[in-house]
Amino acid sequence: MTDDDIYSKLATIFDDVFEYEGPLGPETVSADVDGWDSVGHIRLVLAAEEVFGVRFEPKEVVGLNNLGELVAAIRQKAG
Amino acid sequence: MEPIAHLGWLPPAPEDFAARAKALKAAEGDLSAELRALAGYRLDANQLQRLARIVEAARGREEVLAGMMPLKLGIISNATTDFVSPAIIGSGLRHGLAIEVVAGPYGQCMQEALDPGSMVNRAGCDVVLLAIDSRGYPLHSAPGDRDAGEAAIATALGQVEAMRAGLAAYCPTVIVQSLPALPETLLGSYDALLAGSETQAVAAFNTGLAERASSGMLLLDVAGLAARTGLDRWHDPAAWNVAKQPFAHSLIPAYAEHLARLLGALKGKSRKVLVLDLDNTVWSGVIGDDGLDGINIAQGDPVGEAHLALQAFALSLRDRGVVLAVSSKNTDEIARQVFREHPDMLLREEHIAVFQANWTDKASNLGGIAEALNLGLDSLVFVDDNPAERELIRQRLPQVAVPELPDSSAFYVRTVAAAGYFEAAGFSDEDRARSKFYEQNAKRVAVQAAAGGIDDYLASLAMTIRFAPFDERGRARIAQLINKSNQFNLTTRRYTEGEVAALGDDPAVVALQIRLEDVFGDNGMISTVIARVRGEEAEIDTWLMSCRVLGRRVEEAALAELARLLRARGVTRLIGIFRPSERNGIVVDHYRKLGFTLDSTDAAGEARWELDIASADFDFPDIFAHVLREDTYSQEAKA
Numbered sequence: 001m002t003d004d005d006i007y008s009k010l011a012t013i014f015d016d017v018f019e020y021e022g023p024l025g026p027e028t029v030s031a032d033v034d035g036w037d038s039v040g041h042i043r044l045v046l047a048a049e050e051v052f053g054v055r056f057e058p059k060e061v062v063g064l065n066n067l068g069e070l071v072a073a074i075r076q077k078a079g
Numbered sequence: 080m081e082p083i084a085h086l087g088w089l090p091p092a093p094e095d096f097a098a099r100a101k102a103l104k105a106a107e108g109d110l111s112a113e114l115r116a117l118a119g120y121r122l123d124a125n126q127l128q129r130l131a132r133i134v135e136a137a138r139g140r141e142e143v144l145a146g147m148m149p150l151k152l153g154i155i156s157n158a159t160t161d162f163v164s165p166a167i168i169g170s171g172l173r174h175g176l177a178i179e180v181v182a183g184p185y186g187q188c189m190q191e192a193l194d195p196g197s198m199v200n201r202a203g204c205d206v207v208l209l210a211i212d213s214r215g216y217p218l219h220s221a222p223g224d225r226d227a228g229e230a231a232i233a234t235a236l237g238q239v240e241a242m243r244a245g246l247a248a249y250c251p252t253v254i255v256q257s258l259p260a261l262p263e264t265l266l267g268s269y270d271a272l273l274a275g276s277e278t279q280a281v282a283a284f285n286t287g288l289a290e291r292a293s294s295g296m297l298l299l300d301v302a303g304l305a306a307r308t309g310l311d312r313w314h315d316p317a318a319w320n321v322a323k324q325p326f327a328h329s330l331i332p333a334y335a336e337h338l339a340r341l342l343g344a345l346k347g348k349s350r351k352v353l354v355l356d357l358d359n360t361v362w363s364g365v366i367g368d369d370g371l372d373g374i375n376i377a378q379g380d381p382v383g384e385a386h387l388a389l390q391a392f393a394l395s396l397r398d399r400g401v402v403l404a405v406s407s408k409n410t411d412e413i414a415r416q417v418f419r420e421h422p423d424m425l426l427r428e429e430h431i432a433v434f435q436a437n438w439t440d441k442a443s444n445l446g447g448i449a450e451a452l453n454l455g456l457d458s459l460v461f462v463d464d465n466p467a468e469r470e471l472i473r474q475r476l477p478q479v480a481v482p483e484l485p486d487s488s489a490f491y492v493r494t495v496a497a498a499g500y501f502e503a504a505g506f507s508d509e510d511r512a513r514s515k516f517y518e519q520n521a522k523r524v525a526v527q528a529a530a531g532g533i534d535d536y537l538a539s540l541a542m543t544i545r546f547a548p549f550d551e552r553g554r555a556r557i558a559q560l561i562n563k564s565n566q567f568n569l570t571t572r573r574y575t576e577g578e579v580a581a582l583g584d585d586p587a588v589v590a591l592q593i594r595l596e597d598v599f600g601d602n603g604m605i606s607t608v609i610a611r612v613r614g615e616e617a618e619i620d621t622w623l624m625s626c627r628v629l630g631r632r633v634e635e636a637a638l639a640e641l642a643r644l645l646r647a648r649g650v651t652r653l654i655g656i657f658r659p660s661e662r663n664g665i666v667v668d669h670y671r672k673l674g675f676t677l678d679s680t681d682a683a684g685e686a687r688w689e690l691d692i693a694s695a696d697f698d699f700p701d702i703f704a705h706v707l708r709e710d711t712y713s714q715e716a717k718a
Contacts, residue, residue, distance in 0.1 A: 016125045039161040042322045047125060058321045
C-alpha cells in the first residue's frame with residue numbers, strides 16, 4: 001500500500017471521526033484538527049484499525065506524535 | 080449472524096449517510112424526521128457522533144428538534160463517558176428523544192450523587208444513569224471467606240442505596256446497571272460454588288440490584304447485554320488501560336441503543352403492535368400457490384420450525400400485552416383458512432386483532448390497522464420477509480418500525496427480539512394477572528409430578544392425542560418421519576411421499592398418523608403406524624415414533640386405536656415384526672411390553688410377534704385429557 005493510498009483513506013477517516021476535510025500530511029499534528037484530543041486520538045486509531053485491518057498495541061497508540069508516524073506504522077503493519 | 084452486537088435489525092447505512100448528515104447542519108426548521116431516519120440505520124460510533132454533533136449544535140434552537148422529546152440524562156460513572164455519550168445522543172434520536180448528556184467527572188461517583196451542589200444534581204436531570212461497572216464497587220475477591228464476601232456485597236449495595244438517596248431530591252428516575260460476569264476465573268468452574276469469589280459476588284450483587292430496582296429504580300441489564308453479545312468480547316482490557324473505556328469499543332452502539340430504548344420505554348415510546356406478513360414469514364411457502372398442504376410449518380422440519388418459532392414468539396409477545404395484526408397480500412378467505420384449518424398453526428384467528436389480507440398496498444393496510452386499533456403509526460412494528468415491501472413501508476410510513484430480516488428464517492426471532500421494540504420500563508397488574516395464570520398452571524404440573532406417580536404426572540400434562548388416516552396435508556411430514564426415524568422404528572422401512580400417498584389410498588392398509596399436544600405446546604405429528612390387512616390377519620408393516628414423546632404411553636394408545644380399527648374390519652390376529660438395525664435397540668421389547676407373544680426369530684434376528692386381538696382387552700390409557708379421531712380414516716368410511 002502506497003502512502004498516497006493511506007492518505008486517501010485517512011481523508012475519509014478524518015471526515016468520519018472529526019468532520020475534518022482540510023489538508024493532511026506527515027506534519028499534521030493534533031493541534032491542526034478540531035477534536036483531535038486524547039479521546040479523538042483513540043477514535044482515530046480505532047477507525048484506522050478497522051479501515052486498514054491492522055492492530056495497534058497500547059504503547060503505540062499513545063506514542064504517535066504526528067500523522068507521518070501513524071502513516072509509517074500503518075504502512076509497516078498493513079504491508 | 081450476531082444481530083444483538085451488530086444491530087442486525089437495522090438497515091445498513093447508505094453511501095450518502097455523511098452527505099445527508101452534513102446537509103442537516105446547514106438546514107433550517109424542524110429536522111426531527113430526517114434525523115430520526117438517519118438514526119434508523121445501523122450506525123457505528125463515528126456515525127452516531129456525527130448525529131450527536133447536530134443535536135448539540137441545535138441546543139438553544141428548539142425548532143430544530145421540535146419533533147423530538149427532550150430528555151436530560153445525567154451520567155455518573157467510574158469510567159470515561161467520552162465514548163458512550165455521543166453514541167447515546169445519536170441512539171436517542173432513533174427513539175424520538177433529544178438527549179442532553181450531563182456527565183459527572185470521571186471516577187467521582189459517590190461525590191456526584193451525594194453532593195447537592197454537584198454538576199449532576201444541579202443540572203436538573205430527568206434521569207440519572209449510574210454507569211458503574213465492577214471496578215467501581217468494592218467487590219473484592221475473598222475466596223472461601225463467606226463473611227468477607229457477604230460484607231463486600233452489602234457494602235456495594237449500600238453504595239447504590241446511598242447514591243439513589245442522594246440523587247432522589249434532584250432527579251425523579253435513577254437507572255442502575257447490572258454487572259457483567261467477569262471473563263477471568265480463579266478456580267475455574269469452582270468459582271461459581273465458592274463463597275467470597277468474585278463470580279458469586281457479581282451474581283449476588285445483581286440479584287440484590289434487581290430486588291431494589293423493583294421498588295422504583297430502573298435497571299439497565301448490562302449483565303444481560305454483555306452475556307448476549309459475549310463476555311469474551313465485551314471485556315476489553317486494552318480499551319480500559321488505554322482509554323478507561325469500560326467495555327469493547329465495538330459494542331458501544333449496542334450499549335447506547337439498549338440505554339436509549341429503555342429511556343424511550345420510560346417516555347412511552349415503545350411499540351405496541353406486531354404486524355406480521357404471512358407468506359414466507361408466518362409460514363414457509365405461498366398459500367395462494369402452494370395451498371394448505373404445500374406450505375411448511377411442520378414440527379421436525381428445519382424450515383418449518385423456524386417459522387413456527389416466529390409464531391411462538393408472537394404468541395409470547397401477545398401474552399405480555401403486545402397486540403398482533405396481519406398484513407398480507409392474499410385473498411382473505413384463503414389466508415384465514417390456514418389459521419382455521421392448518422393443524423400445525425400456533426397462531427389462530429382469535430389471536431389476531433386486525434386481519435388485513437387483500438391486494439391493496441401494504442402502506443394503506445398498515446394505516447388501516449393503526450386506525451382500527453386507535454393507535455399511532457409509531458406504535459407499529461411490521462415484519463415482512465420481502466425486502467421490497469419493507470422498503471415501501473420505510474419510505475411511505477417512516478414512523479413504522481420495519482426490521483431487516485436475515486436470509487435465514489432460523490434467525491427471524493433473534494433479529495426481531497434483538498430490536499427491542501417492545502421494551503418495558505414496568506409490567507402492569509393486568510399483564511401480570513395473565514402471566515399468573517401460566518405460573519400457577521406450571522406450578523400445578525410440578526406439584527403433581529412430585530406428589531403422584533408417573534400416571535399422575537402424565538395426566539397433569541393434559542395431553543391431547545389425535546388420530547387420523549394418512550392424508551395429503553400430513554404426507555410430507557409422514558414421509559419425513561418414515562425416512563428420518565431410526566431409534567423408535569420397528570422395521571426401518573423407508574417410503575417416498577408417493578408411496579405414502581399410495582399407502583393412504585390402499586384399501587388393504589390401515590395407516591395412522593398421530594399428533595400429540597400437551598401443556599407445553601404442540602409436539603406435532605409424532606408417530607405413524609401402517610398395518611397391512613390379509614383376511615383375518617393384519618401385519619404391522621411400520622411402527623415408528625418420535626423419541627421426544629417416549630414414556631407418554633402413546634404406544635399403548637396407538638395399539639388400542641389400531642386394534643379398534645382392525646376389529647371393525649374383522650381382523651382377529653395382529654402380527655408385529657421387529658427388524659433389528661444398528662440403532663433401534665430401544666424397541667427390541669416393544670411388542671413384548673404390549674402383550675404380544677414371540678412366534679419366531681429368524682437367522683437375521685427378525686422377530687415375529689403375535690397378538691390375538693379378538694379376545695384381548697385394550698383399555699385405552701386414561702391419562703389423556705382428550706382423544707380425537709378423524710373418522711374418515713377407516714376404509715369403510717372412505718368407500
